[in-house]
Amino acid sequence: MNKKWLKYGLLTLIHLITSYFLGLMCNQMSMSYKLILSPSEELLGKLLFLIISIGGVIVSAGIVAQLMKPYWIAVIAFLLSSLSIMIGWQQFTITAGIILLAYFAICCYAAIRVQLEQKERLHFSIRPYKDSLGLFSIAFLIVACGSVFIGSKDVIDKSGFEIPVSYMNLFMDPFKEQVLSQVPDDERAMVEEEFEAQIQVMIDGFSEKIEPFEKYIPLIIAAVFFTPLLTVNQVLSFIWLLVLEIVIKVFIAVGFIKIVTETRDVEKAILD
Numbered sequence: 001m002n003k004k005w006l007k008y009g010l011l012t013l014i015h016l017i018t019s020y021f022l023g024l025m026c027n028q029m030s031m032s033y034k035l036i037l038s039p040s041e042e043l044l045g046k047l048l049f050l051i052i053s054i055g056g057v058i059v060s061a062g063i064v065a066q067l068m069k070p071y072w073i074a075v076i077a078f079l080l081s082s083l084s085i086m087i088g089w090q091q092f093t094i095t096a097g098i099i100l101l102a103y104f105a106i107c108c109y110a111a112i113r114v115q116l117e118q119k120e121r122l123h124f125s126i127r128p129y130k131d132s133l134g135l136f137s138i139a140f141l142i143v144a145c146g147s148v149f150i151g152s153k154d155v156i157d158k159s160g161f162e163i164p165v166s167y168m169n170l171f172m173d174p175f176k177e178q179v180l181s182q183v184p185d186d187e188r189a190m191v192e193e194e195f196e197a198q199i200q201v202m203i204d205g206f207s208e209k210i211e212p213f214e215k216y217i218p219l220i221i222a223a224v225f226f227t228p229l230l231t232v233n234q235v236l237s238f239i240w241l242l243v244l245e246i247v248i249k250v251f252i253a254v255g256f257i258k259i260v261t262e263t264r265d266v267e268k269a270i271l272d
Helices: 002-030 033-037 041-067 071-089 094-120 127-131 133-159 165-180 185-253
Strands: none
Touching: 002 041, 002 071, 002 133, 033 041, 033 133, 033 185, 041 071, 041 094, 041 127, 041 133, 041 185, 071 094, 094 127, 094 133, 127 133, 127 185, 133 185
């Protein structure tokens, strides 16, 4: 019995480590508001590590959901996982608590589904977890996008929403060059200064119009961020499942877990 609980402890520790790493990446995303509005190679690097961290949690959550029985043991593991994410994230706010509560509830429901489906199967496989992977993925992505929401909200609450200069330059530079090309060289500097002043007036006017809706902008940013992240995770899901299958086979090969065959008497009502 003691040996069994030591194994449960080891599996829980693995899940806590991957969860903590996800929390660290959420902390990074919370501080990347400006990078999200103005994509760059730095943001791409952070997104890469975020996706890897999500993949790690997917694998460790699969181990917990499939091997830690009865289901209440898995529930405890996911509760500790929520706390581990919070520590890595360094967010101890009500908003972060609500996000992690949603994560915990979804993971518990999905884990119970996995174990119930596993009981109905004749042979052990990762198929039950594969069938519930969509639920687990949504739970992890809620945490990731929640970090973007919190980071965006903090910045906008403090300094308001500002249209990124790079976006304005992208749209206005061609028009600016067209205007300046028709101006004599000796007047070019003055016209360029007047043009930029008019653009600034236009930006200020637009900012004033959207100011009443600023509170919704963090939610919009998080929602926009959710879609491509979900797509990438769905594309890579076969890799996470393959890693999970390899890990379980290694566990079986080294004797960490074993496959047993059970026989059960089934009572049925029939007409004789």
